[in-house]
Amino acid sequence: MTTATPALPTPIGIIGCGNIFPAYLKTLARCRRIRIVAIADANAELAASRAAEHGLTTLSIADLLASEAQIILNLTPPQAHHAVGMQVLNAGKHFFTEKPLAATFEQGQELVKLARAKGLRVGCAPDTFLGAAGQTLRALVDGGTVGQIRHGTAQFMNHGPDHWHPNPAFFYQPGGGPLHDVGVYYLTHLVNHFGPVAKLRSTSHVTHTERRVPFGPREGEVLPVGVPTHVVTQLDFASGPQIVLTSSFDVWAHTHTPMELYGDDGTLLGADPNQFGGTVKHNRQTGAFERAAGGRPYATNSRGIGLIDMALAIQEDRPHRCSAEMALHVLEVMDRALDAGRTGRSVTLKTRCERPAPLTSKLF
Template sequence: MQQVGIGIIGCGNISSAYLKTLPQFPILKVCGVADLNADLAAARAAEFNVPVRSIEDLYVDPEIRIILNLTVPKAHVAVGLKALEAGKHVYSEKPLGVTFAEGLHLSSVARALGLRIGSAPDTFLGGAHQTARALVDDGAIGQPIGGTAYFMCPGHERWHPNPDFYYEAGGGPMLDMGPYYITDLVNLLGPVEKVAGFATKVRDTRKIGSEPRRGEVIPVHVPTHVTGLMSFANGAVVQISMSFDVAGHRHTPLEIYGTEASLIVPDPNHFGGDLFLLPLVGEAQGKPVSLPYAEGNWRSLGLADMAHAIIEDRPHRANGDLALHVLEVMEAFQTASDRGETVAITTRVERPAPLSDSLVDGLLGR
């Protein structure tokens, strides 16, 4: 198999999740990892037996075709622009940018240079979510009516060793967790047309509960409880709540309602999980819905699909247009809250193509 060279910039917490699963995809070749913190990069390289490089080396290496951008959110666009200027495609962790304006600039530069942008999340390509997509497309729920999307917890400072960025620009529950939920909803229902919402912040500081900084107090610069409505172009209306202020709740992560049935969709932060179809009469009993899509942690699946798409000259699924649309939707909740009015979404995006086959040993169905 022809391989596509990957250079990884950013060796923080999320990089280990990628480096664990990258070997599952034969098309991907890790040519090096780099970080502004050279010691961190060296430790990650040693842990996963990959080359440690300087950031500049990754930009100029002709074998590297894609820069995997795993930096903190406020650096996503700056690193992405440098990679594009170096002639590399870019696949970034979510969100695409801190603001819609900078995400739009990144997208415009990529288009002008004839290069690709990819972006997490790619969990919507996992087995449970592709099964849900197949059910919606096959008419199993009838006409979509609406749904709910909930992520609510007390905050990431309980477990993350360096949680500061969750409470800076580009953080907060909507930009941190919203991409998983809204991307999956676009996968299932299509583009969002307008948004209404409210965004609040109940505390100005947070106390870290994890080592090595347990007890340290950090400032909060972003809303930490966001709730609202999304009206989709197909007529469906979905309620959403993203919060770092909730002690506990009993809402399921994602539900889709139709005229003939409802879908109980598992956590879109994961690739798999139990999926239930609740028909018009009665409720789901026994085993969950099952279709032949592989389960498992397929972190890097979107990156692998992008690499295949480059070789095959076809669109990739976790693409920049999708990420930009999701970013505009997320920002619109704050705008709607500030203005006290419904906000129209200007971007339109096609639903990414479903996977035609399951995943086997990292080989992608087309």
Template sequence: MGEPLRIGVVGAGAISGAYLDTLERLDGIRLTAVTDLDPARAGALAARVPGGGVAVVGSVADLVVRDDVDAVLNLTVPAVHAEVALAALGAGKHVYGEKPLATTRAAADGLLAAAAAAGLRLGCAPDTVLGTGLQTARAAVDGGLIGTPVAATAFMTTPGHERWHPDPEFYYRPGGGPLLDMGPYYLSALVHLLGPVVEVTGAASRPRAEREIGSGPRAGERFGVAVDTHVTGVLRHAGGALTTLVMSFDIQAARLPSIEVHGTAGSLSVPDPNHFDGLVELHPAGGEWTALPVSAGCPGAGRGIGLADLAEALAEDRPHRASAELARHVLDVMLTLLDAAREGRSLGVSSDCVRPEPVRL
């Protein structure tokens, strides 16, 4: 691959450590700079890098113009994802960011247009879909093990992130909620498995006006809820399969599978798409549930493998898999689902995307 892709990190919050754990294992990636609203957090992240040499930078504006930064890893809160990404693209840097790509369709479209005009790469999490769990499941679907897919279910149920996150307010503000926060994992997986979504029907609710922080120095503080916290919908995929989706911060406990895909010749149990691996089980027609051997995906992957794929794609002059086009479609599906819930009717999804290339084992 030649010289490593030099990375500047914007945002040194909780998720940054998981990225660092992956990036420090990759020869094609080198962290060179970091900035955060809290300089102490930025310094702590820089100090974790073996060998040192990571600059702690005072602002986003200063970081994106550095000569030792080829790409920006955008780990900010959702409300400023688009703003930070646009600044980096404007400075001539490739961008890989946390999900969602943006909080509005217009902002997402602006990012895609800016990246295309500048000839730069724009990628977006989740990259969990590149792990062995989802890719083994995709290989089973593509290989015809369940026949023609006809239906799927996808469930993400939790009492809410305020139980464990010390500063959880952003999960309950525009750009957050169970659908925009966790939905990208499930919808990205469903696009890999079944293709893009063409129509949605939905319903949503907000049972509680306030939440209470459950951990950290602010435990016991209450804050307001500005988004729907229980969302359910039916998605029609381009191939005809129907997915039933439930995303909730209002369910105390449930015994529901993360994702199941059902076809004319069998059913498939898919592991939690918030993780990179997990057991994939097949139930052929007339048979029994059987675990499938790992057959595809990146073993031992962690958060940041999508950025590594982007760096490799640059060197090989091919499309990267955790693409902005996929993230834009997923955002459109989520926003259209919320629109359908508000309007009480089915709505078509105006965007489209190409299924990313599968990952060989």
């Protein structure tokens, strides 16, 4: 009897060692089917201190791009995603990036076009839809638990990243804002459940033209606001459901459920799409809400499983779930939602994507 030789661990490089870096490292360190070759950052001092802390090697960006790494994970701010991605793809490496795919749809299109021309893969966060709560909700949708879903709401509202991020300026520039920064999780979950959006309408507001940093090393600094901070979007999915998504950095507190999906026979209540776990509930008609069965993998912070899925997909010659097509479609939806808010007109989307395969068991 012959047994297949397991693929060697995929060598991975990381560019960007800021705030989100430790969360990724925690997940990546658990997977033996990948290995981290080296890390790099425009701030070489920061890269060196992260490398020392985690027992990793640091390289210049040029040396990392010339290294044996097959995939580069990009953890830079959205405004740098396009430039870093073009460099990575031109160096012949697969590219997995934090969200959004790029600061604009046009930049995202360029990245995907270059990847296709070079036969390389592009993957993109968020990967939270692979978590236990997102997959539970997907199974309830696919299983017809509440019949055909017709309508719904998705609500992301808080008072912005000023209260927790040490350097919040980029969140208030194109590529940031509540829709591209956090609404992207809600949209990606919805596309995972229902497939692509066909048409949308929006209203949007730049509620305050500047924000004052309330704490930390930048306390008192005034940040210009270059993006709408309250956006309400009516999403018409090609498969039928019509969902209202609210994305806001202007709300101190609220009591809405993150996601409610209304079907012919009942209602589904989803968990926070920015998390991997959480409670999912469903009811039938006038009955009480019941908690959906648990037990699925990835119920705690697992940022990085989208990258691992892409590395394993390359090893196994199958499509990866956090696909370039889905990320580009979500980016088009977000950009066009801001246009629609400006013009008051409805917009028909140009891109389409397949729903990713459900995740029914652990990846590794």
